[in-house]
Amino acid sequence: MDKEEEVAESLLQKNSENDGSLAGYESLYQLLSSELPPHLFQEVSRVLYGCNRGEVLKPLPLHNTLSSASVEQNFDVQAFEFTADEEQLRPARKVRVGLIQNAIVLPTTKPFAEQKTAIMERITALISAAAGAGVNVICLQEAWTMPFAFCTREKIWCEFAESVKTGESTRLMQQLAHKHNMVIVSCILERDEVHGSILWNTAVVIGNHGNIIGKHRKNHIPRVGDFNESTYYMEGNTGHPVFETAFGKIGINICYGRHHPLNWQAFGMNGAEIVFNPSATVGDLSEPMWPIEARNAAIANSYFVGAINRVGTEVFPREFTSGDGKPAHKDFGHFYGSSFMAAPDASCTPSLSRCRDGLLITDLDLNLCQQVKDKWGFRLTARYEMYAKFFSKYIKEEFEPQVIRDPFLDNQKRF
Amino acid sequence: MDKEEEVAESLLQKNSENDGSLAGYESLYQLLSSELPPHLFQEVSRVLYGCNRGEVLKPLPLHNTLSSASVEQNFDVQAFEFTADEEQLRPARKVRVGLIQNAIVLPTTKPFAEQKTAIMERITALISAAAGAGVNVICLQEAWTMPFAFCTREKIWCEFAESVKTGESTRLMQQLAHKHNMVIVSCILERDEVHGSILWNTAVVIGNHGNIIGKHRKNHIPRVGDFNESTYYMEGNTGHPVFETAFGKIGINICYGRHHPLNWQAFGMNGAEIVFNPSATVGDLSEPMWPIEARNAAIANSYFVGAINRVGTEVFPREFTSGDGKPAHKDFGHFYGSSFMAAPDASCTPSLSRCRDGLLITDLDLNLCQQVKDKWGFRLTARYEMYAKFFSKYIKEEFEPQVIRDPFLDNQKRF
Numbered sequence: 059m060d061k062e063e064e065v066a067e068s069l070l071q072k073n074s075e076n077d078g079s080l081a082g083y084e085s086l087y088q089l090l091s092s093e094l095p096p097h098l099f100q101e102v103s104r105v106l107y108g109c110n111r112g113e114v115l116k117p118l119p120l121h122n123t124l125s126s127a128s129v130e131q132n133f134d135v136q137a138f139e140f141t142a143d144e145e146q147l148r149p150a151r152k153v154r155v156g157l158i159q160n161a162i163v164l165p166t167t168k169p170f171a172e173q174k175t176a177i178m179e180r181i182t183a184l185i186s187a188a189a190g191a192g193v194n195v196i197c198l199q200e201a202w203t204m205p206f207a208f209c210t211r212e213k214i215w216c217e218f219a220e221s222v223k224t225g226e227s228t229r230l231m232q233q234l235a236h237k238h239n240m241v242i243v244s245c246i247l248e249r250d251e252v253h254g255s256i257l258w259n260t261a262v263v264i265g266n267h268g269n270i271i272g273k274h275r276k277n278h279i280p281r282v283g284d285f286n287e288s289t290y291y292m293e294g295n296t297g298h299p300v301f302e303t304a305f306g307k308i309g310i311n312i313c314y315g316r317h318h319p320l321n322w323q324a325f326g327m328n329g330a331e332i333v334f335n336p337s338a339t340v341g342d343l344s345e346p347m348w349p350i351e352a353r354n355a356a357i358a359n360s361y362f363v364g365a366i367n368r369v370g371t372e373v374f375p376r377e378f379t380s381g382d383g384k385p386a387h388k389d390f391g392h393f394y395g396s397s398f399m400a401a402p403d404a405s406c407t408p409s410l411s412r413c414r415d416g417l418l419i420t421d422l423d424l425n426l427c428q429q430v431k432d433k434w435g436f437r438l439t440a441r442y443e444m445y446a447k448f449f450s451k452y453i454k455e456e457f458e459p460q461v462i463r464d465p466f467l468d469n470q471k472r473f
Numbered sequence: 474m475d476k477e478e479e480v481a482e483s484l485l486q487k488n489s490e491n492d493g494s495l496a497g498y499e500s501l502y503q504l505l506s507s508e509l510p511p512h513l514f515q516e517v518s519r520v521l522y523g524c525n526r527g528e529v530l531k532p533l534p535l536h537n538t539l540s541s542a543s544v545e546q547n548f549d550v551q552a553f554e555f556t557a558d559e560e561q562l563r564p565a566r567k568v569r570v571g572l573i574q575n576a577i578v579l580p581t582t583k584p585f586a587e588q589k590t591a592i593m594e595r596i597t598a599l600i601s602a603a604a605g606a607g608v609n610v611i612c613l614q615e616a617w618t619m620p621f622a623f624c625t626r627e628k629i630w631c632e633f634a635e636s637v638k639t640g641e642s643t644r645l646m647q648q649l650a651h652k653h654n655m656v657i658v659s660c661i662l663e664r665d666e667v668h669g670s671i672l673w674n675t676a677v678v679i680g681n682h683g684n685i686i687g688k689h690r691k692n693h694i695p696r697v698g699d700f701n702e703s704t705y706y707m708e709g710n711t712g713h714p715v716f717e718t719a720f721g722k723i724g725i726n727i728c729y730g731r732h733h734p735l736n737w738q739a740f741g742m743n744g745a746e747i748v749f750n751p752s753a754t755v756g757d758l759s760e761p762m763w764p765i766e767a768r769n770a771a772i773a774n775s776y777f778v779g780a781i782n783r784v785g786t787e788v789f790p791r792e793f794t795s796g797d798g799k800p801a802h803k804d805f806g807h808f809y810g811s812s813f814m815a816a817p818d819a820s821c822t823p824s825l826s827r828c829r830d831g832l833l834i835t836d837l838d839l840n841l842c843q844q845v846k847d848k849w850g851f852r853l854t855a856r857y858e859m860y861a862k863f864f865s866k867y868i869k870e871e872f873e874p875q876v877i878r879d880p881f882l883d884n885q886k887r888f
Contacts, residue, residue: 083513086520094508098498105501108761151888265879272877277859281850293856298863302878306888317851319734319773320860327867328874346523347772347819354769357762358734404762424888435696436732441708444692445735446868448713449861452742459743462687463717464680473566473721473839 084134085396087408107406115140115405118421120191127187133160134416137191138399138407140362142426151424153305155332155362156193158184159397160415161370166205170217174203178230184417189238191419194266194305197243197334199368200313201259203227204247206338206368209284209390210378216290219249222262222273236268241303243310245336247290248275257291261310261336263301271301276312277321283343284380284390285314298324306424309333316351316365319358326359331424334364340391348396349409356400360431362422369395369415402430499549500811502823522821530555530820533836535606542602548575549831552606553814553822555777557841566839568720570747570777571608573599574812575830576785581620585632589618593645599832604653606834609681609720612658612749614783615728616674618642619662621753621783624699624805625793631705634664637677637688651683656718658725660751662706663690672706676725676751678716686716691727692736698758699795699805700729713739721746721839728752731766731780734773741774746839749779755806763811764824771815775846777837784810784830817845 083089087107091099107115118137128135142150163176181198188196200206204218220227231244241264248260259276275294279287298321301308309325309332316322316335325333335352352365370393377386396409399420410416431437451457467473498504502522506514522530533552543550557565578591596617603611615621619633635642646659656679663675674691690709694702713736716723724740724747731737731750740748750767767780785808792801811824814835825831846852866872882888 083516086517089513089517090505093510093513098504098508101498102501102504105760105764263877265881267879267881269879269881271879277856278854281854282848293854297875300874300876302876302882304879304882304888307876314854317773317849318855319738319769320855320857323734324860324863327863329876344819345520349520350765350769350772350819354734354765357765358732404759404765433697434732439693439696439708439729440733440735441692442735442864443868445739446861446864448739448742449857449864453858453861460712460714461717461722461744462678462714464682464684464686464719466680466682466684467717467719473719 084411084413085409107408108404115407118419124187124191127190128417131183131187132414133184134411134414135187135419136408136410136416137419139421140399140401140405140423140426142423142429145425148425151306153332153422153424154192154194155364155399155420155422156188156191156196157364157366157397157399157410157418158188158196158198158416159366159369159395159410160184160199160202161368161393162205162372166207166372167375173205174218174226177203178227180415182230182234184415185234185238185240185242188417188419189240193240193419195241195243195303195308195332197310197336197364197366198245199366200245200336200338201247202245205372205374206390206393207372207374208287208290209380210374210376211286211289212376216247216257219247219257221251222246222248222260223270228262228264228270231262231264232268232270235264235266239266241266241305241308243308243334243336245310245312248273258294259287259291259312261312261334263303263308263310266304271303272299274299274310274312276315278315278318280314283340283382284378298328300325300328300330307331311335311355313337313339316355319355322355322359326361330361331427332362332364332422333359335366337365337367338393339367341394342391345394345396348394349398352398353400353404353406356402356406357404358436360402360427360434360436362402362427363400364397365400366397367395368393369411369413402427499826499828500824522823523819530822533834539602539606542605543832546598546602547829548599549826549829550602550834551823551825551831552834554836555814555816555820555838555841557838557844560840563840566721568747568837568839569607569609570779570814570835570837571603571606571611572779572781572812572814572825572833573603573611573613573831574781574784574810574825575599575614575617576783576808577620577787581622581787582790588620589633589641592618593642595830597645597649599830600649600653600655600657603832603834604655608655608834610656610658610718610723610747612725612751612779612781613660614781615660615751615753616662617660620787620789621805621808622787622789623702623705624795625789625791626701626704627791631662631672634662634672636666637661637663637675638685643677643679643685646677646679647683647685650679650681654681656681656720656723658723658749658751660725660727663688673709674702674706674727676727676749678718678723678725681719686718687714689714689725689727691730693730693733695729698755698797699793713743715740715743715745724748726750726770728754731770734770737770737774741776745776746842747777747779747837748774750781752780752782753808754782756809757806760809760811763809764813767813768815768819768821771817771821772819773851775817775842775849775851777817777842778815779812780815781812782810783808784826784828817842
């Protein structure tokens, strides 16, 4: 092992020990529950994770097999139930959803084939654990087959790209979907062989019979921090598809799209009941925004949201700069995990670990979406006609913002 | 004092003692800071209130006069500073902003004139305290001149409505704005005498010379819980105006509009740098959503947001039902205050008290808005053309959602 590999190995090791900010603390929820007296923790939970239907989120009991697997294979596992009211004319539509977050398995200095195989083995094990727990729909993190190497701007990492239809990861996910009677959302770096072999950031939706239902390509591409993704692929051309599966209507808002309320909204307007947000984001940049945006989307659009972030610090072989005036370095920062599920009634689960792989299982009754729509009336009161007009005006070069200026202001001086 | 008045008095009393859910706890921030060891509180603060620029929000020192006034007059006061980077070609644009939250002063059974005068006196005192602290722009809560009586569906409360131009509250606010060189956003129930004397829910923007710059009428009207506002007034007809004042460009998203990402967005697209969200909302219904929505809007739109909620439990003379199958009752629930300020860089202040009147003072450098826009690029990457097209299609009767159906699904069976 050369020196670079040693550093990479030691950092991979570090991921499972702490997250670089505070040792021995796995999640905000766990920290608060262990530090606060029970009656205060209950009140804090009500405000931070609360449901506006006056109920507390119920933990689901874990089967022994799953608990043992999580210890043996070192992954965090949590399970919760979101409830809905019983209806008279429609049966409950209960779905068990799984979210998987994970670190890369081998250092980025290892041969690509080995890196990919190791991740695929890890994901196969995690999906099997989920299947054993009866999960119906599962979503993996963004570009799960590879390190998130876009920070380097090196094109060698494009080798990890795959065709949607014939790629190795799709074939594996098809097998697992069929075997486990599970819908799988598999997010990959796509090579579009039909159109000049360009790249896309793509979610492949695989039905519970192992069939490919379709794909969605990331709509909004970041130009921020080390997310040099616009160097590799363009804004998606697949619109806002909703995939009608055996277990509900699903949309996928990939990563940076979570900062775009319009993206969330269009999936809702197309009928999504669950929208996944497979992501890769790091602590210093986005951690305070993380608990806000996906949850706001669930509230504003009356659907469930599954927010997934990768885990760990990924160290690359060659140094790169980050456009922030700081010296060159080899890692991107800490991917802080913290995957969670948010509901249309404003409740949300605690987050998975900030530093370990994890599986979050939630039981949903999809009927809650319509119940919340009827209660809160956000669609009813949305005035889409007004905004359709406003947007049509805005995109024109001659758009004039609606500004009412205080006539006392000196015409020359603008604050 | 008759029995009803006694009950009302005792409930007003109760507001300043506790909030009905947990005695002796003024805000989440105060609870966590007093219960957690300092190093853990620091980490929790980073995640809950953190700034993605790597800095901790600085408390501003309070002048003795203000501290004494807050004790003597029993209101919570807190002050913080949001910072921005220095620029080479543009000076900092620092503004001191105030948010005021308050309970009604007299029971709802008192003569209307007395109720209104008492509130106006209270607000005059709070604005004077803010002026003494050098506040440049202040925003009051929704319909601040009156109890939030819409739950009753009784039309007698319409008497509290005022003309924007000649109303008593506007005249008072004009005097105070002129006296204190302050921009004041005054939110009232408006009687539109020019157009059939109908009502609107309106924010009046008063310039620092005491002039009325303009008004904005609430765009989205709730039909939820006891918010029977659609019984009294219609959706606003003033668009999404941004008021260019001596202290920055201001928009007002009134109350229920905070659930509508499009409403937030249109103010941003018209150039707002600060958007106020004067509100009236109660605990069981919305408290877990409160810290999410305004903060998400600040992040998504790269502007500052001031979220304001009234305080206390308002008991009405005659009972009413709430459309929830529960017995008739005379109060609406607890308005939980908790006003806060959120910044485009994802940081936010702790909230004001859940149970007492309060004044929140924040120093902003408006340059942060453009700095965050340049860093995160949400406007740049927003793809407005795509959404303009999507919305134009959506509003048509023949709109067909973009749904990709798993062909394995039985055509008859929809989950």
